[in-house]
Amino acid sequence: xxxxxxxxxxxxxxxxxxxxxxxxxxxxxxxxxxxxxxxxxxxxxxxxxxxxxxxxxxxxxxxxxxxxxxxxxxxxxxxxxxxxxxxxxxxxxxxxxxxxxxxxxxxxxxxxxxxxxxxxxxxxxxxxxxxxxxxxxxxxxxxxxxxxxxxxxxxxxxxxxxxxxxxxxxxxxxxxxxxxxxxxxxxxxxxxxxxxxxxxxxxxxxxxxxxxxxxxxxxxxxxxxxxxxxxxxxxxxxxxxxxxxxxxxxxxxxxxxxxxxxxxxxxxxxxxxxxxxxxxxxxxxxxxxxxxxxxxxxxxxxxxxxxxxxxxxxxxxxxxxxxxxxxxxxxxxxxxxxxxxxxxxxxxxxxxxxxxxxxxx
Amino acid sequence: xxxxxxxxxxxxxxxxxxxxxxxxxxxxxxxxxxxxxxxxxxxxxxxxxxxxxxxxxxxxxxxxxxxxxxxxxxxxxxxxxxxxxxxxxxxxxxxxxxxxxxxxxxxxxxxxxxxxxxxxxxxxxxxxxxxxxxxxxxxxxxxxxxxxxxxxxxxxxxxxxxxxxxxxxxxxxxxxxxxxxxxxxxxxxxxxxxxxxxxxxxxxxxxxxxxxxxxxxxxxxxxxxxxxxxxxxxxxxxxxxxxxxxxxxxxxxxxxxxxxxxxx
Numbered sequence: 001x002x003x004x005x006x007x008x009x010x011x012x013x014x015x016x017x018x019x020x021x022x023x024x025x026x027x028x029x030x031x032x033x034x035x036x037x038x039x040x041x042x043x044x045x046x047x048x049x050x051x052x053x054x055x056x057x058x059x060x061x062x063x064x065x066x067x068x069x070x071x072x073x074x075x076x077x078x079x080x081x082x083x084x085x086x087x088x089x090x091x092x093x094x095x096x097x098x099x100x101x102x103x104x105x106x107x108x109x110x111x112x113x114x115x116x117x118x119x120x121x122x123x124x125x126x127x128x129x130x131x132x133x134x135x136x137x138x139x140x141x142x143x144x145x146x147x148x149x150x151x152x153x154x155x156x157x158x159x160x161x162x163x164x165x166x167x168x169x170x171x172x173x174x175x176x177x178x179x180x181x182x183x184x185x186x187x188x189x190x191x192x193x194x195x196x197x198x199x200x201x202x203x204x205x206x207x208x209x210x211x212x213x214x215x216x217x218x219x220x221x222x223x224x225x226x227x228x229x230x231x232x233x234x235x236x237x238x239x240x241x242x243x244x245x246x247x248x249x250x251x252x253x254x255x256x257x258x259x260x261x262x263x264x265x266x267x268x269x270x271x272x273x274x275x276x277x278x279x280x281x282x283x284x285x286x287x288x289x290x291x292x293x294x295x296x297x298x299x300x301x302x303x304x305x306x307x308x309x310x311x312x313x314x315x316x317x318x319x320x321x322x323x324x325x326x327x328x329x330x331x332x333x334x335x336x337x338x339x340x341x342x343x344x345x346x347x348x349x350x351x352x353x354x355x356x357x358x359x360x361x
Numbered sequence: 362x363x364x365x366x367x368x369x370x371x372x373x374x375x376x377x378x379x380x381x382x383x384x385x386x387x388x389x390x391x392x393x394x395x396x397x398x399x400x401x402x403x404x405x406x407x408x409x410x411x412x413x414x415x416x417x418x419x420x421x422x423x424x425x426x427x428x429x430x431x432x433x434x435x436x437x438x439x440x441x442x443x444x445x446x447x448x449x450x451x452x453x454x455x456x457x458x459x460x461x462x463x464x465x466x467x468x469x470x471x472x473x474x475x476x477x478x479x480x481x482x483x484x485x486x487x488x489x490x491x492x493x494x495x496x497x498x499x500x501x502x503x504x505x506x507x508x509x510x511x512x513x514x515x516x517x518x519x520x521x522x523x524x525x526x527x528x529x530x531x532x533x534x535x536x537x538x539x540x541x542x543x544x545x546x547x548x549x550x551x552x553x554x555x556x557x558x559x560x561x562x563x564x565x566x567x568x569x570x571x572x573x574x575x576x577x578x579x580x581x582x583x584x585x586x587x588x589x590x591x592x593x594x595x596x597x598x599x600x601x602x603x604x605x606x607x608x609x610x611x612x613x614x615x616x617x618x619x620x621x622x623x624x625x
Contacts, residue, residue: 053520053524072523073520073523074524074532078524079524079525082517082521084517086521087521088522090539090540099525099527100525100526100527103525103527147525148524151525
């Protein structure tokens with residue numbers, strides 16, 4: 001699997017606002033890459049630069065090693081599934097899907113076959129003559145997919161394609177997308193602000209904020225080893241705390257010393273101030289006094305599979321978020337324990353921009 | 362009781378609106394030239410209408426000017442809208458403001474202004490000056506009816522077409538233009554109606570010896586209206602009525618077909 005698309009030092013501003021601050025990104029052939037971030041983080045602009053709708057102020061875009069920065073959108077071997085589908089309202093479903101083939105003057109017999117095929121791929125066989133405005137949101141979404149893939153692009157760009165669908169349909173479409181990707185064997189670059197979508201479908205997740213790439217990695221890496229407080233907070237629930245290394249592989253949080261697995265070698269020497277992430281499901285409840293630290297349960301919520309509890313530490317000021325399958329009562333005093341490997345030590349943000357991000361949380 | 366009163370009210374409104382037109386239609390079939398004496402049914406005035414070169418000329422002028430002016434205004438106005446769409450919001454607002462002035466302006470001011478302009482550039486006043494004036498006052502209406510069709514959505518569709526490999530020209534022709542078509546059509550029809558309807562501006566910008574229906578009627582009022590004008594008015598009214606009814610009927614039918622299809 002070779003590299004298919006590479007972005008190098010992409011900078012882009014609109015008017016006076018810098019939207020992208022030097023984006024470097026590499027996408028491999030046949031990879032499912034998700035750009036994940038809150039609205040305004042620059043993910044859509046990145047996609048539009050790859051599609052050719054925007055020109056970067058600085059930096060280059062490469063496709064299979066060829067510089068395509070100045071190539072117009074209609075010549076790029078990529079197709080897009082737009083956020084609001086952008087289906088042509090005055091055309092039927094069939095005409096919509098056939099559009100890119102008609103542009104290329106393909107023979108009608110081939111067009112007919114390919115359109116039928118694309119419709120079959122998205123499970124809407126026989127929809128050729130339907131009107132666009134008679135379709136449901138989910139169907140329109142599938143038609144948008146069919147229209148984008150009928151021409152067999154090398155890369156499919158998807159701009160929050162599931163954003164307008166309800167939860168159930170969205171989850172269904174997630175499976176569909178993964179299946180489609182497998183059947184087509186092409187590269188997907190997917191944009192979303194929904195961390196669940198990103199974690200479920202992607203081979204690689206790229207977390208963005210404020211025009212910077214915060215972290216790049218497999219869904220597992222992003223979830224288990226967030227590099228900073230922003231990523232930790234954006235992906236899943238977490239306890240994000242300020243701490244200080246007090247010894248080799250020992251971090252002090254809120255007055256308690258915790259053994260961890262990061263030390264000098266990982267760049268966290270003693271006395272270094274750090275951010276610490278502990279996922280709420282990684283905190284075990286043990287009898288009072290038998291854990292690393294103690295606290296009192298101050299609230300409890302049942303959310304489907306598990307209980308979510310807030311626990312006031314009795315050593316300091318921190319309120320801990322816990323998720324547990326067992327029920328405990330409000331007011332109960334408990335002990336808590338966390339495995340050293342579940343304590344994720346992160347560097348404090350250095351630049352002002354990064355600092356501002358943290359304050360935002 | 363309330364219902365009955367409401368019906369009577371509507372009846373009165375209808376009477377006020379249509380009784381004069383009805384009287385005019387009846388008089389157009391009156392053998393006698395008098396407006397108060399019924400001389401029996403006759404098509405005499407219709408014959409006179411179709412034989413009169415002055416009247417036929419005025420009719421030809423009115424409708425050819427209306428069609429041409431509407432065409433010119435539609436093309437210029439649509440291009441203006443597309444040009445404006447590429448401008449910064451502030452420039453767009455200024456232009457839109459300027460666009461509203463001719464519409465709010467009294468016709469007589471526009472008419473005199475255009476007349477003075479033609480005198481200044483020494484343009485011989487006649488068919489061309491009327492056409493030019495009509496195209497001018499129609500453009501703002503076209504801009505107003507086409508502009509709402511050009512929005513974020515058309516941008517997106519245009520981009521989607523480019524994304525699928527279309528050239529900009531092809532994308533515009535196949536995707537953007539069909540999106541604008543309803544606005545363009547209503548702009549054209551509005552212009553056509555405004556042009557046929559206009560008297561004041563035509564009056565000030567026409568030369569001697571050229572008449573449209575409205576200026577012809579005006580000049581005839583001075584010497585006494587001939588019933589052949591009633592005949593002309595009747596024909597125009599009937600044509601308008603038939604057009605309106607067919608359009609409405611066809612729209613109803615289209616709606617029915619659309620809603621009859623099962624939604625899936």
